Amino acid sequence: GQQLNQSPQSMFIQEGEDVSMNCTSSSIFNTWLWYKQEPGEGPVLLIALYKAGELTSNGRLTAQFGITRKDSFLNISASIPSDVGIYFCAGQTNNNDMRFGAGTRLTVKP
Amino acid sequence: NAGVMQNPRHLVRRRGQEARLRCSPMKGHSHVYWYRQLPEEGLKFMVYLQKENIIDESGMPKERFSAEFPKEGPSILRIQQVVRGDSAAYFCASSPQGKDSPLHFGNGTRLTVT
Numbered sequence: 001g002q003q004l005n006q007s008p009q010s011m012f013i014q015e016g017e018d019v020s021m022n023c024t025s026s027s028i029f030n031t032w033l034w035y036k037q038e039p040g041e042g043p044v045l046l047i048a049l050y051k052a053g054e055l056t057s058n059g060r061l062t063a064q065f066g067i068t069r070k071d072s073f074l075n076i077s078a079s080i081p082s083d084v085g086i087y088f089c090a091g092q093t094n095n096n097d098m099r100f101g102a103g104t105r106l107t108v109k110p
Numbered sequence: 111n112a113g114v115m116q117n118p119r120h121l122v123r124r125r126g127q128e129a130r131l132r133c134s135p136m137k138g139h140s141h142v143y144w145y146r147q148l149p150e151e152g153l154k155f156m157v158y159l160q161k162e163n164i165i166d167e168s169g170m171p172k173e174r175f176s177a178e179f180p181k182e183g184p185s186i187l188r189i190q191q192v193v194r195g196d197s198a199a200y201f202c203a204s205s206p207q208g209k210d211s212p213l214h215f216g217n218g219t220r221l222t223v224t
Binding site: 035040043044045100103 | 114141151152153211212
């Protein structure tokens with residue numbers, strides 16, 4: 001199946017810093033999505049990207065769908081303590097199959 | 111406006127017993143996906159179903175695991191003769207019919223095999 005490589009695996013940052021994480025694949029996807037998971041809960045959708053080159057923002061979050069359709073990045077600006085969690089990228093194919101990256105574990109120190 | 115509902119939230123089984131995990135998709139959603147997550151790891155795809163059909167089960171172990179999504183009622187993930195290695199969080203997600211539909215996740219069932 002499709003393999004998604006997500007990096008970094010974990011990040012330890014100071015409150016107020018910006019964060020960047022990315023996902024790459026050898027396969028092409030029609031849709032890229034970014035989810036956040038907090039302890040004991042299911043992943044929650046943050047941003048969905050539908051077109052190559054698309055840049056979308058949701059508050060302090062910005063994500064881009066790579067022009068080759070094989071990669072995506074997520075930026076978080078001015079991080080706050082509640083940004084703590086695991087961030088997953090996901091790629092969706094033409095037939096609705098979805099595959100996830102291994103996650104980026106974010107820790108924000110106040 | 112209920113989201114994806116999974117039950118039970120926590121399930122404890124002894125080795126050799128059966129585990130049945132239930133998932134009710136969001137209203138109007140006809141696609142259901144099951145994922146498995148081990149501690150400190152990502153989400154591993156198991157199976158993708160539409161009503162009464164298994165579309166992709168490439169992530170399901172060949173033995174002891176089965177899934178269904180009947181015309182009426184919730185989707186069921188069934189694990190027979192559970193072993194300790196089956197202990198994990200199992201997440202269900204649903205999406206509406208059609209392409210380019212993001213998945214909406216439930217809060218998972220945490221299975222512990224003793």
